[in-house]
Amino acid sequence: MSPRNGRPNVPVTIDGQDVKAFEGESILELARRVGVPIPTLCHLEGLSIHGGCRLCLVDTGDHKLKPACATEVTAELDVTTTNAEIREHRRRIVELLFAEGNHICAFCVSSGSCELQDLATEHHVDHIHYELGYERHDVDASHPKYVLDRDRCVLCTRCVRVCDEVEGAHVWDVAMRGNEARIVAGMDIPWGESSACTWCGKCVVVCPTGALSFKGRATGEMRHDPELVAFLARARDEGEWIDRRAEA
């Protein structure tokens, strides 16, 4: 959330509540500011907008649902952030994410620090109606400090964006397409061989699942710290670097 000048003056209704939004504010930013919860996964404060996970879809009265993370408010907008239909869609999307990868929490290094797990709890995903796609991808454990388990990846591209936009190294990219799409280092080389990687670990701390983790952590021991990016973005904007202790 970049700092806003002046006072919010765009009248918007959100779930029946009349509020004032800043000019150019996204529905998601507004909702968070006024305390209306909207689930997200690919979105991360401090990074560019991706719009791929589709969990933040809300109803603005348009013929299509709109991603709250990427839709700017307009005057007199009337937003419904949740209804039975939207809940169903969100639950199915979470289910699809579970079905396409290896998201067996009991074995996962990130259990307890996983946004996908939280989403599943929130949306009552207690079983999967779809055929499980696991296993599709390789694990890349070539890096001395970190591990990438691609079957736990939800392709939110936070790692791709943080590496490019904040660290400036651009180690990561998405290769292949559809069901085969996967995160690759460099031109699809083992991560450990990437000369661009600075070992900063930002990709690891922003990962919402157990796809990226610190080497040597056992089941349930990984702790992510996605808020780091918002801290960095703000610090950079305001030129103020106060001490910040990460949870991890």
Place this chain on the structure above:
Amino acid sequence: MAATIDLDDVANVELEARSRFTHRALVCTSTGCLSAGAANVRATLEADLTEAEADHDVQVVPTGCPGLCSRGPLVTVESRGEESTLYQYVDEDAAHTIVREHLVGGAPVEGGDIVPPDIPFYAKQHQVVLAYAGRIDPDRLEDYVAEGGYRALSKALTSMTPEQVIEAIDASGLRGRGGAGYPTARKWELLHDAPGEHKYVVANGDEGDPGAYMDRTIMDSDPHRVLEGMALAAYATGADKGYIYVRAEYPLAIERLERAIRAAKRAKLLGRSVLGTGFAFDIEVRVGAGAFVCGEETALMASIEGRRGTPSLRPPYPTERGLWGAPTMINNVETLANVPAIVGKGPEAFAAVGTETSKGTKVFALAGSVTNTGLIEVPMGIPLREIVFDMAGGIPNGKAFKAAQTGGPSGGCIPAAYLDTPVDYEHLRALGSMMGSGGLVVMDETVKMPEVARFYMEFCRDESCGKCTPCRAGTVKMYAFLDRICRGVGRKRDLQHLESLCRTVRETSLCGLGQSAPNPVFSTLEHFREEYLELLVEDEEFLPAGAAPTAPGAPTDEAGAR
């Protein structure tokens, strides 16, 4: 500065040169006929004519596609002052005979394999964008100019303001031929009004629908028409640079477009001062690597910029922020190919054809169980029945018609009960299908509709870019359900899950690929549900009904463990 060309002079020289020949043999060298052996036919004709010392009287012209692809190689013989003759299935022997009896002998081949001039395949067509296809050498600028080409551009540059060009497009009622049918003039206005030093127009020739080749044929049979349409669009909107995005699978179209661009630049029909006026416009071909999703406009722009071809969120729309941040307009190739006729002959002539809301013509690629496959251009609003039974010649082998599929993987199936539906944007949409880019696949009674749905879903699954969850994972799971059903092991519950998943993928996907991927399923379910039901097996029972525990607050419509 070199003088600009005089279009009328070029045309006159060309027509006079032609008049010296007693006969002209037009050999289709488009993709279909080439693969059927047209290159050999052309070589045979030329060799025989040289041998008979008739090559000064007879001209052999390699042309684009006359449309009747299933009967190729096709050779049209034009004789001075007479009706032309269209020979079908021409092989080397037939080529020898045509030279001997017709081109040298002077009379159509007795008992030759000739297409009757009045067959409905041609008689019911109304050709605007295909008017010169199969009649001119696509590699010669002079051929296009001799037919009247580039006159619309010259007229616009010398006697119309950009706004008047947009008004003409508006008055014609032209709508986008790339699928959605958005009014073309409105898009042009958006680009016209967009502020910016540089603006781009892009011709979308990605054409990824399975079975479709309308745009390929327009590009490889009449490339200058596309260039002229783009130049007019650029003049009207203030763009200074154009890209034609063509998939790599169309090497012939790419080659001919590039040759056409070079010729047009030499003739100052493109470049820094078009036809000696202050209008500057340049065109470049960009070759796609063959992904269906790169036909989607935001993915297409990413691909042109050299990035990964995935769609991005709109807004911003391309006319607000497009290629390299500059205002950009994407039009389909066929849309642009209509423009020279509209500006040249006036919007009234164009709007006189078609229906109230869908003006002009549409090119369709006929495929599937029909006697004549190939390319036709028909007036909007023509009943589907006339296309299938008259023009395409009906279903071969005495089989019954079952459905026609339009709109490719984004479209749907139209069953026999709706054969009299007028083919236009609104009617097709009302039937749960869509115009799409113009693929028309006819299916006979032996085709199983769930398998059709599975085929298109497989296509969407393989072409999904993977950016958004519902399309990436949803197409995989929808395909899995369809596959189980088709294999006869699908349960009733699978069909329910399939339908609910289809709804979610339609409502939540990021781009048109995912949003429309469920359409073939919805459409076949709507019209042929019983075919699905016949394939299903009963659900197994895990627990006595009503004994399954329900989590507090959990949605229940899909409850039931598996």
